Amino acid sequence: MTDRENGLSKLLDEHQHESGLHMIGGRKRLIERLMTFIEAEVKTVERQATAA
Secondary structure (H helix, E strand, O other): OOOOOOOOHHHHHHHHHHHOOOOOOHHHHHHHHHHHHHHHHHHHHHHHHHHO
């Protein structure tokens, strides 16, 4: 797995644990977390591209 895949897997595990294995009702929170993760990854890639 790549670092991104590992990060996403960890995020989903945390969400699943907090939601008591029930995804219904936690969908909005999951989407917000995924977007935060993706935005952070984009910033990392942009920083790496400008440093190169």
